[in-house]
Amino acid sequence: MSMGFSPWQQRAFERALASLDSGRLGHGLLVCGPAKLGKRALVDAIVARLLCQDASGAQPACGHCRACKLQQAGTHADAYRISFALNDKGEPRNVIVVEQIRDLGQKISLTAQLGGAIVSVIDPAEALNANAANALLKTLEEPQDGRYLILVSDTPYRLPATIRSRCQRIELRPPPLEEARAWLAGQGIDGSRIDEALALADGHPGAALALIEAQGLQLRRAVEKDLDALAQNRIALSETVKAWLDDRPAERLAHAAACVRDRGRLALLALLAQGSGEAFAELADWYDQANRVRAQLDTPLRSDLLLGELLLRWREVAAA
Structure with missing residues (x-):
């Protein structure tokens, strides 16, 4: 299954697959790094691999099994995503509240409906309020087999240290300058604009591309x-x-x-x-x-x- 990853995404994904293959992938994962480096595409690929029914070892998700098809359609019964819920006025909150985390805890305590893993994503994790973070900590402290909790954050330093310490960190960082240049050229960006954009973006290729676009x-x-x-x-x-x-x-x-x-x-x-x-x-x-x-x-x-x-x-x- 081709992800169309950048080199830095591919390296992070391969490290995650290697950890999964060796039995060292944590039940709690913290996928973090600056915005516009492709964290969410990386998380989608990790989620798909954890739910896939046919892939094994360090292979990516097959993309063809029933679990993959359901995941691609956003209807997999054992995949949960927590973000900003609506308040009583029907408007999105700007924090993730404790009721959401408690509800998630109840769901992941049940048997997986498709018989495989249960994977939950919290994004953006730094939006957890204090009570929600405390409730999440209890879940992280009592991991269950076949249950994975993935936190996504642009600013992981805003998460409580107690949560960060209980998660395996998968971090995306801006690549070396030559790799950033090559990647931008591969996106069809004219060479005359690449160095200027990278200079303004402090070497961050995703931010440079966003500037140009x-x-x-x-x-x-x-x-x-x-x-x-x-x-x-x-x-x-x-x-x-x-x-x-x-x-x-x-x-x-x-x-x-x-x-x-x-x-x-x-x-x-x-x-x-x-x-x-x-x-x-x-x-x-x-x-x-x-x-x-x-x-x-x-x-x-x-x-x-x-x-x-x-x-x-x-x-x-x-x-x-």
């Missing part, structure tokens, strides 16, 4: 141009605030923060050369403020006032 390179250049224009008083503050709020404000703020982070690195070099850290400290403070404003865009606070204050502060920092 969403015209993020053009947006980054536009944001940098606006920051320079604000610093030199060549553009009105109100005009910039309106333009940013009208078109992908969260992405623009992310690019602005990244741009200032990069300038902060240059300021740090200047600090080492001149013995003054004031410029670096100012840029670092603005970087933190930009990320706070980005997180507040979807709150009841006035976005225009937040963004206006942030960009006014940028003008002061840049002038200094």
